[in-house]
Amino acid sequence: MTFPVVGMVGGGQLARMTHEAGIPLGIRFRLLSDTPQDSAALVAGEVVVGDHRDLGTLRDFARGCDVITFDHEHVPTDHLRALEADGIPVRPGPDALVHAQDKGVMRERLDSLGVPCPRHRIVQDPADVAAFAAEVALAEDEAGSEGAGTSDGAGFPVPVVLKTVRGGYDGKGVWVVRSTGEAAVPFRAGVPVLAEEKVDFARELAACVVRSPHGQAVAYPVVESVQVGGVCDTVIAPAPGLPGDEAVTAQQLALRIAQELGVVGHMAVELFETRDGRVLVNELAMRPHNSGHWTQDGAVTSQFANHLRAVLDLPLGDPRARARWTVMANVLGGDYPDMYSAYRHCMARDPQLKIHMYGKDVKPGRKVGHVNTYGDDLDDVRERAAHAAGYLRGTITE
Amino acid sequence: MTFPVVGMVGGGQLARMTHEAGIPLGIRFRLLSDTPQDSAALVAGEVVVGDHRDLGTLRDFARGCDVITFDHEHVPTDHLRALEADGIPVRPGPDALVHAQDKGVMRERLDSLGVPCPRHRIVQDPADVAAFAAEVALAEDEAGSEGAGTSDGAGFPVPVVLKTVRGGYDGKGVWVVRSTGEAAVPFRAGVPVLAEEKVDFARELAACVVRSPHGQAVAYPVVESVQVGGVCDTVIAPAPGLPGDEAVTAQQLALRIAQELGVVGHMAVELFETRDGRVLVNELAMRPHNSGHWTQDGAVTSQFANHLRAVLDLPLGDPRARARWTVMANVLGGDYPDMYSAYRHCMARDPQLKIHMYGKDVKPGRKVGHVNTYGDDLDDVRERAAHAAGYLRGTITE
Numbered sequence: 001m002t003f004p005v006v007g008m009v010g011g012g013q014l015a016r017m018t019h020e021a022g023i024p025l026g027i028r029f030r031l032l033s034d035t036p037q038d039s040a041a042l043v044a045g046e047v048v049v050g051d052h053r054d055l056g057t058l059r060d061f062a063r064g065c066d067v068i069t070f071d072h073e074h075v076p077t078d079h080l081r082a083l084e085a086d087g088i089p090v091r092p093g094p095d096a097l098v099h100a101q102d103k104g105v106m107r108e109r110l111d112s113l114g115v116p117c118p119r120h121r122i123v124q125d126p127a128d129v130a131a132f133a134a135e136v137a138l139a140e141d142e143a144g145s146e147g148a149g150t151s152d153g154a155g156f157p158v159p160v161v162l163k164t165v166r167g168g169y170d171g172k173g174v175w176v177v178r179s180t181g182e183a184a185v186p187f188r189a190g191v192p193v194l195a196e197e198k199v200d201f202a203r204e205l206a207a208c209v210v211r212s213p214h215g216q217a218v219a220y221p222v223v224e225s226v227q228v229g230g231v232c233d234t235v236i237a238p239a240p241g242l243p244g245d246e247a248v249t250a251q252q253l254a255l256r257i258a259q260e261l262g263v264v265g266h267m268a269v270e271l272f273e274t275r276d277g278r279v280l281v282n283e284l285a286m287r288p289h290n291s292g293h294w295t296q297d298g299a300v301t302s303q304f305a306n307h308l309r310a311v312l313d314l315p316l317g318d319p320r321a322r323a324r325w326t327v328m329a330n331v332l333g334g335d336y337p338d339m340y341s342a343y344r345h346c347m348a349r350d351p352q353l354k355i356h357m358y359g360k361d362v363k364p365g366r367k368v369g370h371v372n373t374y375g376d377d378l379d380d381v382r383e384r385a386a387h388a389a390g391y392l393r394g395t396i397t398e
Numbered sequence: 399m400t401f402p403v404v405g406m407v408g409g410g411q412l413a414r415m416t417h418e419a420g421i422p423l424g425i426r427f428r429l430l431s432d433t434p435q436d437s438a439a440l441v442a443g444e445v446v447v448g449d450h451r452d453l454g455t456l457r458d459f460a461r462g463c464d465v466i467t468f469d470h471e472h473v474p475t476d477h478l479r480a481l482e483a484d485g486i487p488v489r490p491g492p493d494a495l496v497h498a499q500d501k502g503v504m505r506e507r508l509d510s511l512g513v514p515c516p517r518h519r520i521v522q523d524p525a526d527v528a529a530f531a532a533e534v535a536l537a538e539d540e541a542g543s544e545g546a547g548t549s550d551g552a553g554f555p556v557p558v559v560l561k562t563v564r565g566g567y568d569g570k571g572v573w574v575v576r577s578t579g580e581a582a583v584p585f586r587a588g589v590p591v592l593a594e595e596k597v598d599f600a601r602e603l604a605a606c607v608v609r610s611p612h613g614q615a616v617a618y619p620v621v622e623s624v625q626v627g628g629v630c631d632t633v634i635a636p637a638p639g640l641p642g643d644e645a646v647t648a649q650q651l652a653l654r655i656a657q658e659l660g661v662v663g664h665m666a667v668e669l670f671e672t673r674d675g676r677v678l679v680n681e682l683a684m685r686p687h688n689s690g691h692w693t694q695d696g697a698v699t700s701q702f703a704n705h706l707r708a709v710l711d712l713p714l715g716d717p718r719a720r721a722r723w724t725v726m727a728n729v730l731g732g733d734y735p736d737m738y739s740a741y742r743h744c745m746a747r748d749p750q751l752k753i754h755m756y757g758k759d760v761k762p763g764r765k766v767g768h769v770n771t772y773g774d775d776l777d778d779v780r781e782r783a784a785h786a787a788g789y790l791r792g793t794i795t796e
Contacts, residue, residue, distance in 0.1 A: 002735070002736040002737075002738045002739065003738045003755075003757075004738070016421065017421075019421075019441075020418055020421045020422070023414065023415075023417075023418040023441050024418070024694075024752070024753060024754040024755065025741075025753060025755065026737075026738070026753075026755025026756065026757050026767065028440070029441070041443070042426070042443050043417075043421050043427070043442070043443045044441070044443055045439070045440050045441045045442055045443065045445075047443075296422075300749075300750050301749070301750075309745070314741055314742060314745055315742060315745035315746040315749065316745075316749065317745070317749050317750070317751075318749040318750045322720065337400070338400040339400075339424075340400045340401045340402070340424070341400065343423075343712055344712060344713060347707070347712055347713035347714075347715070348713040351698075351699070351713065351714065351715050351716040352698050352699075352715070352716045353715075354422070355422060355423060355424075356422040357401075357422065357423065357424025358424065359401075359424050369424065
């Protein structure tokens with residue numbers, strides 16, 4: 001057998017779905033998982049249980065792998081460099097991945113590339129945050145923005161977004177603060193804190209691209225991502241009403257970032273679309289991403305298959321959509337632990353529904369799966385996805 | 399967790415692809431495999447290595463499974479009855495499955511249902527085969543068939559197909575004989591032998607259906623199956639030029655057989671299309687089948703996903719095609735063991751190509767994978783599939 005071994009660090013749902021996409025390719029998939037009960041560990045053939053923060057564990061795991069890739073961004077950058085020094089291809093490599101691991105590094109690099117971002121600055125303490133808020137308010141005044149500069153006594157003139165530079169996801173490690181008192185909380189962890197203007201965006205978009213080591217790259221259709229409570233709720237592909245030239249601009253921006261940063265594999269560029277049609281980069285994720293789950297049933301080649309093809313330096317697959325509209329809705333845990341019993345109703349109601357569950361125990365608010373729907377009528381496709389996600393969660397009962 | 403455990407007996411590529419299709423459903427998949435290197439055992443999480451012909455092994459395996467289903471038809475019927483007596487749902491059940499296990503039982507039952515089949519009879523020895531050949535020649539003469547009755551001395555007036563009633567597949571256990579001397583071979587195994595007329599068919603078709611325990615059933619589009627050397631080479635969905643009423647007739651025939659025989663799960667009905675537009679049943683397979691592999695990329699719901707939904711008594715998924723044409727081409731082993739090195743060329747030449755490899759060692763003539771292509775232009779779709787299959791095998795080098 002000359003088929004390569006892909007080592008996947010992390011046993012979450014992204015690893016699970018990457019394994020699923022790798023089965024047809026005939027490659028061997030080796031998993032480093034925190035526990036035997038992790039989402040991917042339940043369905044994969046070769047599972048090593050161990051701690052991805054321990055270099056010895058990583059080295060043992062990597063021996064015999066042809067390439068290492070990731071389910072998450074939490075492996076220390078120095079460990080990745082050590083694996084590379086051992087001669088193991090790490091994709092994406094540490095020099096690229098650090099931009100998805102550290103929001104401070106990411107902002108600095110995007111600034112140097114002239115990529116449009118929200119106003120931002122590393123801040124030292126609550127007083128520094130207050131100064132940042134004043135700067136943003138002044139800049140917005142000068143730009144003639146509505147609503148800026150309306151101070152409410154002891155509060156900031158504008159709200160400020162604070163983020164720990166490492167470790168946040170799905171709304172964790174992110175705060176919106178309006179006063180020096182509120183601004184004290186994020187500093188307690190002892191991690192550097194990034195302040196960003198709170199963008200008054202029209203909606204959130206995502207531009208997903210895949211790049212291979214020899215520089216081939218493909219761009220998926222730009223999608224709209226609807227967030228609820230800081231967590232992605234629905235993704236619509238393509239983003240409704242997005243003018244063609246704006247979509248191309250967003251795709252080119254993502255392709256340029258991938259090239260400049262030397263990304264290998266799938267990268268999601270989360271974007272704010274402003275009310276005047278500009279896009280600002282919100283976050284980068286260098287791995288398969290929630291905003292690309294629609295591709296499993298809606299694109300010729302899924303993000304998971306293309307991520308694998310990229311990390312193996314194989315030619316990439318066609319990223320185009322197969323349907324006029326595809327909608328992904330996340331399934332969160334609700335009050336009913338028995339999600340399987342909801343299958344009967346959901347499948348009978350919509351024989352075209354695609355359910356993707358992660359094998360996780362149901363906990364309120366936990367992402368335990370998603371559904372995809374597709375078709376020609378956006379209202380119908382959205383309704384079907386929302387209904388199935390709500391019925392599985394238990395918030396819709398008919 | 400309330401998700402069910404599906405026990406799959408047999409570790410071949412059908413089990414492998416069923417596991418792949420089960421991952422999104424979040425079900426647990428438990429495999430009984432002959433060896434740890436079997437196709438499905440390489441990629442599944444819960445693997446029991448054991449002999450499916452041993453009742454004790456089957457009973458141990460079945461404990462803790464919510465339902466048992468199959469990758470092949472080789473489990474002894476009595477063992478299946480014993481599992482049912484233990485209270486384990488076996489799907490398809492032994493009363494249905496016996497028709498896919500024993501060609502004699504199958505022909506007798508289809509006769510009783512009035513389903514059109516080739517002329518046939520259980521034969522006892524070579525002299526009996528000669529008598530059968532004479533009967534067929536006479537019947538064909540009476541029907542005014544061309545070419546019948548041309549005897550060549552010591553030979554039969556028409557060739558006869560002999561099949562052992564159990565154990566054959568992919569051309570194994572099947573002989574075309576033209577004399578009593580040739581007819582001696584099949585009797586040597588000591589298994590009952592079925593004689594069938596050699597149908598002068600226009601082409602082979604397959605009608606695939608899925609049926610659930612409570613009686614819901616779906617029919618996939620009727621496909622054309624192109625055989626080379628007794629092995630399926632290419633499947634075209636839908637069958638080109640098949641009149642709509644003939645397609646519906648074939649689907650209805652397959653649905654009726656599924657209902658009458660109490661089939662649960664996927665069933666492929668292999669058909670001969672005669673030159674005057676009639677269809678005769680060639681074989682039945684009660685499991686996912688090579689003639690349904692196109693559904694992985696060409697239908698809304700794959701045969702594997704629908705087989706799982708059926709054995710779990712979940713509502714079935716939409717069987718309709720997603721593309722105008724889908725073509726599946728089997729990849730056989732050739733002279734070059736390193737099939738992975740062919741990926742680069744195949745993927746670069748056709749970014750829409752879907753490769754499905756089974757993780758098997760390459761041996762000349764062995765089915766080691768298949769490819770699917772789809773699109774609007776049948777000639778183009780066929781060319782792409784044939785090229786990729788040939789390039790992977792090594793018979794095409796550019």
